[in-house]
Amino acid sequence: MSPLTQDPRSHGLWARSAPPAPETPSLAGEAQVEALVIGAGYTGLSAALHLAEGGMRTLVLEAEEPGFGGAGRNVGLVNAGMWVMPEAVLESFGPERGEALLDLLGAGPERVFRLIARHGISCEAVHAGTLHCGVGRKGMAELQERERQWKARGADVELLGREAAAGLVGSGIYEGALLDRRAGTIQPLAYARGLAGAALAAGARICGGSPALEARHDGEAWIVRTPGGSARAPRLILATDAYGRDLWPEAAGQQTRLPYFNFATAPLPEALRAQILPQRQGAWDTKEVLTSFRMDAAGRLVVGSVGALQGIGARIHRDWARRAMAALHPDLAEIPFEAEWFGVIGMTDDSLPRLHRLGPQALAICGYNGRGIAPGTVFGAALAAHLLGDLPLEGIPLPEKPLAQAPCRALREGWYELGAQMLHAVEKRL
Ligand SMILES: Cc1cc2nc3c(=O)[nH]c(=O)nc-3n(C[C@H](O)[C@H](O)[C@H](O)COP(=O)(O)OP(=O)(O)OC[C@H]3O[C@@H](n4cnc5c(N)ncnc54)[C@H](O)[C@@H]3O)c2cc1C
Numbered sequence: 037m038s039p040l041t042q043d044p045r046s047h048g049l050w051a052r053s054a055p056p057a058p059e060t061p062s063l064a065g066e067a068q069v070e071a072l073v074i075g076a077g078y079t080g081l082s083a084a085l086h087l088a089e090g091g092m093r094t095l096v097l098e099a100e101e102p103g104f105g106g107a108g109r110n111v112g113l114v115n116a117g118m119w120v121m122p123e124a125v126l127e128s129f130g131p132e133r134g135e136a137l138l139d140l141l142g143a144g145p146e147r148v149f150r151l152i153a154r155h156g157i158s159c160e161a162v163h164a165g166t167l168h169c170g171v172g173r174k175g176m177a178e179l180q181e182r183e184r185q186w187k188a189r190g191a192d193v194e195l196l197g198r199e200a201a202a203g204l205v206g207s208g209i210y211e212g213a214l215l216d217r218r219a220g221t222i223q224p225l226a227y228a229r230g231l232a233g234a235a236l237a238a239g240a241r242i243c244g245g246s247p248a249l250e251a252r253h254d255g256e257a258w259i260v261r262t263p264g265g266s267a268r269a270p271r272l273i274l275a276t277d278a279y280g281r282d283l284w285p286e287a288a289g290q291q292t293r294l295p296y297f298n299f300a301t302a303p304l305p306e307a308l309r310a311q312i313l314p315q316r317q318g319a320w321d322t323k324e325v326l327t328s329f330r331m332d333a334a335g336r337l338v339v340g341s342v343g344a345l346q347g348i349g350a351r352i353h354r355d356w357a358r359r360a361m362a363a364l365h366p367d368l369a370e371i372p373f374e375a376e377w378f379g380v381i382g383m384t385d386d387s388l389p390r391l392h393r394l395g396p397q398a399l400a401i402c403g404y405n406g407r408g409i410a411p412g413t414v415f416g417a418a419l420a421a422h423l424l425g426d427l428p429l430e431g432i433p434l435p436e437k438p439l440a441q442a443p444c445r446a447l448r449e450g451w452y453e454l455g456a457q458m459l460h461a462v463e464k465r466l
Pocket of ligand 1 (some may be wrong): 046074075076077078079080081097098099100101102103104105106107108109110111112113114115246247248249275276277279280281282283296297298308329378379381401402404405406407409410413
C-alpha cells in the first residue's frame with residue numbers, strides 16, 4: 037500500500053483524487069550519476085526535471101514517495117511572493133537582491149502554470165487568482181499596504197471593497213479582499229506526481245522508499261547510503277525542507293514546524309457551488325491564525341487553519357471548522373466532511389527562504405513559510421541551472437546562510453499547537 041494512503045490523515049482528499057503515482061522503485065545496489073537530489077517535493081522534483089532536461093544524469097532519492105512531504109498535503113494556493121510585505125523583503129535582503137527575489141517569486145505562479153501546460157500535467161490547475169480576505173480595520177489596512185507595495189512593482193493586484201469581495205467569496209463576512217490575478221490553485225499532490233512523471237520522461241531516475249541515511253564526501257564525490265544501496269555523484273541537492281530526517285540534523289533543525297490542517301466537504305450542491313468562490317479563486321484571511329478555503333474540481337470546499345489533527349486537537353479543530361463553514365455561509369452547516377488531513381510547514385525566523393552550501397557542489401534551499409508551490413518550483417529550477425553551469429550562485433537572489441538551529445524550536449512548536457487549540461476552542465462560538 038502506498039505510504040500516502042496508509043494514514044488517511046496524512047494526505048486526505050489529495051491522495052484520493054490525484055492521478056496514480058508514477059513507478060519509483062527503491063534503490064537496490066550501487067548507482068553512479070552526475071547529480072543526486074534528496075527529497076521528491078516541488079524543490080527536488082523541479083531540480084531533477086531541469087537537470088535531466090539539461091542533459092545531466094540525475095537520481096532522486098525519496099524516503100517514501102513523490103509528494104509525501106508538504107507537496108502532497110498543502111492547500112494548493114499557488115501564491116506570488118512570500119508572506120512578508122515586499123518592502124520588508126528589501127529591508128532583509130537589500131534593494132538589489134530584494135527586488136530580484138520579488139521579481140522571481142512574483143512571476144512564480146506564471147512559471148508553474150506554464151510548466152503544467154508544457155508537460156500536460158493533470159492537476160486541476162486554475163489560474164484565476166487568489167483572494168486575501170480582510171478582517172476588521174487592521175486587516176484592511178494591511179491589504180491596502182500590500183496593494184500599494186505590489187502595485188508600485190507593476191503587479192496585477194486589486195483591492196476589492198466589501199460588496200465586490202462578497203461577490204467573489206460568496207459570503208459577506210469580510211470587509212474586502214486583495215485579488216491577486218497572478219496566482220491560482222492546483223491539486224497539490226497531482227502537481228507533485230506530474231512533476232515526477234515529467235522528470236522521469238526527461239530521463240531522471242527517481243527511487244521512492246529510499247531514505248538517504250548518510251551522506252559523505254570522499255574528496256571527489258558525494259556518497260549517499262540508503263537501506264538498499266548507495267549512490268555516488270559529484271553534485272548534490274538537499275530538498276527535504278520541513279520533512280528532513282536525521283540525515284542532516286543541522287538542516288532539519290533550523291526551521292520551526294507549524295502544523296496546518298484541512299477539511300474537505302462532500303461535493304457541494306449545484307446552487308452552493310455557484311455561490312461560493314464562483315470564479316474559483318483560492319482564499320485565506322488576514323487573521324494571525326488564519327483560515328484558508330478553496331474549491332476542488334469536483335466542487336468540494338477545502339477549509340484549513342493552524343493545528344494538528346491528533347489527540348485532543350483533532351476534535352477542537354474539527355468543531356471549529358464546522359463553525360467556520362457555517363459562518364462563511366449558513367447552507368454549509370449541514371454539508372458533511374469527506375476527508376481531513378494535516379502536515380507541517382517549515383518556518384524561518386525572518387519568514388524568508390534560505391540558501392545553504394553544504395559542501396563541495398552541494399546546496400539546499402528551504403524555508404518557504406507556507407508558500408512552497410511556486411518558490412519550490414522556481415528555486416528547484418535555479419539550483420539545476422547553477423549545477424548545470426548556466427547560473428552563478430549569486431544569480432539566485434537569496435543570501436547564503438550558515439546552518440543554525442532555530443532558537444527555542446521545541447517550545448515554539450508546542451506553542452503553535454496549543455495557541456491554535458485555545459483560539460479554535462472559542463472562536464466563532466455564538
Ligand atoms: C498543510 C500545509 C498547507 C500548505 N499550504 C500551502 C499553500 O497553499 N501554498 C503553498 O505554496 N505552500 C503551502 N504549503 C507549503 C508547501 O507545501 C511546502 O513549502 C513545499 O511542499 C516545500 O517543498 P519541498 O520540495 O521543499 O519539500 P517537501 O514537499 O516537504 O518535500 C520534501 C521531501 O523530502 C523527503 N525526505 C525527507 N528526508 C529524506 C531523506 N533523508 N531521504 C530521502 N527523502 C527525504 C520527504 O519524504 C518529502 O517527500 C503548505 C504546507 C502544508 C504542510
